[in-house]
Amino acid sequence: xxxxxxxxxxxxxxxxxxxxxxxxxxxxxxxxxxxxxxxxxxxxxxxxxxxxxxxxxxxxxxxxxxxxxxxxxxxxxxxxxxxxxxxxxxxxxxxxxxxxxxxxxxxxxxxxxxxxxxxxxxxxxxxxxxxxxxxxxxxxxxxxxxxxxxxxxxxxxxxxxxxxxxxxxxxxxxxxxxxxxxxxxxxxxxxxxxxxxxxxxxxxxxxxxxxxxxxxxxxxxxxxxxxxxxxxxxxxxxxxxxx
Amino acid sequence: xxxxxxxxxxxxxxxxxxxxxxxxxxxxxxxxxxxxxxxxxxxxxxxxxxxxxxxxxxxxxxxxxxxxxxxxxxxxxxxxxxxxxxxxxxxxxxxxxxxxxxxxxxxxxxxxxxxxxxxxxxxxxxxxxxxxxxxxxxxxxxxxxxxxxxxxxxxxxxxxxxxxxxxxxxxxxxxxxxxxxxxxxxxxxxxxxxxxxxxxxxxxxxxxxxxxxxxxxxxxxxxxxxxxxxxxxxxxxxxxxxxxxxxxxxxxx
Numbered sequence: 105x106x107x108x109x110x111x112x113x114x115x116x117x118x119x120x121x122x123x124x125x126x127x128x129x130x131x132x133x134x135x136x137x138x139x140x141x142x143x144x145x146x147x148x149x150x151x152x153x154x155x156x157x158x159x160x161x162x163x164x165x166x167x168x169x170x171x172x173x174x175x176x177x178x179x180x181x182x183x184x185x186x187x188x189x190x191x192x193x194x195x196x197x198x199x200x201x202x203x204x205x206x207x208x209x210x211x212x213x214x215x216x217x218x219x220x221x222x223x224x225x226x227x228x229x230x231x232x233x234x235x236x237x238x239x240x241x242x243x244x245x246x247x248x249x250x251x252x253x254x255x256x257x258x259x260x261x262x263x264x265x266x267x268x269x270x271x272x273x274x275x276x277x278x279x280x281x282x283x284x285x286x287x288x289x290x291x292x293x294x295x296x297x298x299x300x301x302x303x304x305x306x307x308x309x310x311x312x313x314x315x316x317x318x319x320x321x322x323x324x325x326x327x328x329x330x331x332x333x334x335x336x337x338x339x340x341x342x343x344x345x346x347x
Numbered sequence: 348x349x350x351x352x353x354x355x356x357x358x359x360x361x362x363x364x365x366x367x368x369x370x371x372x373x374x375x376x377x378x379x380x381x382x383x384x385x386x387x388x389x390x391x392x393x394x395x396x397x398x399x400x401x402x403x404x405x406x407x408x409x410x411x412x413x414x415x416x417x418x419x420x421x422x423x424x425x426x427x428x429x430x431x432x433x434x435x436x437x438x439x440x441x442x443x444x445x446x447x448x449x450x451x452x453x454x455x456x457x458x459x460x461x462x463x464x465x466x467x468x469x470x471x472x473x474x475x476x477x478x479x480x481x482x483x484x485x486x487x488x489x490x491x492x493x494x495x496x497x498x499x500x501x502x503x504x505x506x507x508x509x510x511x512x513x514x515x516x517x518x519x520x521x522x523x524x525x526x527x528x529x530x531x532x533x534x535x536x537x538x539x540x541x542x543x544x545x546x547x548x549x550x551x552x553x554x555x556x557x558x559x560x561x562x563x564x565x566x567x568x569x570x571x572x573x574x575x576x577x578x579x580x581x582x583x584x585x586x587x588x589x590x591x592x593x594x595x596x597x598x599x600x
Contacts (some may be wrong), residue, residue: 128451217435224395225449226424 112307119235119303120174124229129236136240140202144247147201148194151184152251155193156258164268171270174269178277181259183286190251191290192338195297198244198328203305205325206237211319219273219310234306244298245291296341297334304330334336348373349394349505349537354403356389356561363389365562366403374535375552378530378542381558382583387541390558391509395429396420407505425453428498428536430508430527434490436482436497443469443478446496447476453501466495472526488519499530504539506531512547520544524551524564545590549571558568573597 123129144152162181210233222229256278263269269277308326312318349371356364361475366388379387391397392407405412407423415423422432434446446465448458456464469478472492477485482493490513498506508527512520528551531538548555548569555572557565557580565580568571572584573594585591 125452126462137414216433216438217431218437219396221429221431223433224424224427224429225452226421227452242498 108307111311112303115230115234115307118230119238120231123235124227124232132232132236132241135241136236137297139205140237140240141243142199145203146251146283148247148251150256152190152194152254152262155189155230156181156185156187156255157262159189159255160259160263160274161266161268164263164266169221170226173277174273175280175309176278177196177263177269177308178259178274179280180277181263181274182256182278182282185255185259186252186286190255191293192247192334194248194251195244195294195301195334196331197340198301199245199305199334200328202241202301203330204323205327206302206305207309207312207323208319210234211312211322214310214312215315215319220304230255230310233302235312238299238302241298241302242295245294248290248294250273252287269312289341293338293344296337300330300337304333309314348408349539350409351390352404352406354390354393354400354405356386356393357397357401358455363561364393365560367558368446369563369566371539372535372554373537374532375553376531376538376540377554377556378540378548378552379558380542380548380552380583381564382543384472385558386540386561387543387558388509389421391507393540394505394507396424396532396567397425423518426504428501430473430491430494430498430506430511432509432511434482434487434494436490438471438482438492441479441481442474442485442493444484445493446500449497449501452464461556465496465500468500471530488523491515491519491523494529495523495526499534499536502534502544504536506536508538508540510540510541512544518548522548523549527551528553539588545587546582549586549593559583 160177160181167176203240212217213233217259219229219233222232260271260274260278263274264271267290271284305326306325308329309319314321351367351369351371354364355362367390368385379390381387389398393400401430408506410419412420412423437448438449443462443465446469447461450461450464454461464473466478467477472495474489474492477489477493482490483495495511498508505509506527511527512523515523524547527538527540530536540547540551552569552572554567555565556563557577559579565577567574567575572580575581585594
């Protein structure tokens with residue numbers, strides 16, 4: 105375990121040394137933005153909309169009483185989406201989508217000796233392969249903005265469609281006691297998760313050994329470790345910002 | 348010219364290479380042969396700098412590898428071309444982009460100069476018609492030719508090939524062997540080829556190093572290999588009836 109942690113940090117150091125030519129790197133970064141960020145928008149929007157709807161329905165069905173205002177549905181939906189669902193839940197979903205893609209693509213390059221080919225040419229393969237992914241993933245907060253917006257929108261749509269509350273009450277709840285700091289906190293978390301999502305799968309892909317079956321195994325292990333680290337980092341950032 | 352002196356390599360206390368001393372000559376195709384597990388690939392990876400030997404020294408044109416500075420290592424790497432066993436082509440790039448890749452990464456030529464250099468090499472390996480195809484759209488033999496083109500496009504001083512004709516039919520294998528030998532002679536390159544294909548030995552083996560269990564068992568030329576009575580070499584090289592007959596005829600004549 106300690107050996108892996110040490111190797112991971114040594115890998116991170118190597119990502120930033122001996123950089124690839126700038127004009128080549130720009131192209132790689134834009135390609136990764138296309139694959140990792142723009143390619144993830146569809147699934148993130150879809151999931152956010154429906155989970156936002158489920159959060160609002162569950163909230164509406166589980167609050168029962170004359171003294172509880174209808175606007176609470178909007179308030180609870182907003183808080184759940186902004187504080188946890190959009191940054192943390194989406195990061196775990198992306199650990200499956202983006203993480204597996206990164207591990208399997210780098211792992212396949214390892215198995216087919218493409219990484220050896222880069223090294224033989226005198227190219228820093230860690231910088232060439234991982235740096236563009238890392239830069240692209242720092243745009244993850246943009247994906248999370250979409251997730252926040254569509255999550256709350258999905259909550260509103262489900263509330264109105266199910267007849268649990270009026271638009272006015274829902275919007276009042278969404279605006280109630282709004283703290284911009286919560287959005288800032290969500291972005292800080294997202295940024296940390298982005299670094300985790302770019303680097304842990306890269307580590308598992310880059311240092312894997314074996315054949316095609318081992319690429320699949322490395323992707324699974326990478327997903328598990330990404331999820332574990334995201335949850336642990338989520339706990340500590342929450343503790344740090346709110347305690 | 349590359350000289351190896353007492354190269355030893357261990358993995359988990361197991362000796363994989365047991366003190367290899369030899370010389371690979373310039374302008375010749377130097378073959379390293381031996382059974383699977385004899386240490387051929389490890390030796391090649393040491394020559395490429397992907398593994399570090401536990402003991403011994405490699406001299407590139409009389410300069411010891413271990414005493415080179417980082418800049419000299421970088422320069423040396425640019426003078427090395429490698430043809431991998433599975434070709435190791437970048438599968439998201441076309442044939443032209445694969446051949447362009449080292450020029451783009453390592454030189455400051457203009458785009459038109461880069462393309463001209465890459466296209467001249469693609470033409471040399473007879474792949475002009477496939478320049479815009481992806482690796483998975485061409486045959487194994489063509490992939491090997493792209494790998495050779497990529498390896499020589501920077502005009503290297505050293506060319507290493509790891510079983511360049513494995514998985515190819517005999518006719519294509521000979522085409523690949525001859526292409527490597529022609530390029531070696533044309534550019535006066537020091538070429539080292541790992542192989543366990545006896546056709547390659549007979550076709551292009553200008554010098555031959557035979558490894559067994561990580562040690563140097565025999566070395567010589569393809570003419571010597573007919574005459575040797577080294578049991579390990581004859582067991583390996585003449586394991587097929589066809590080669591036994593070829594040897595018999597050679598010795599009779």
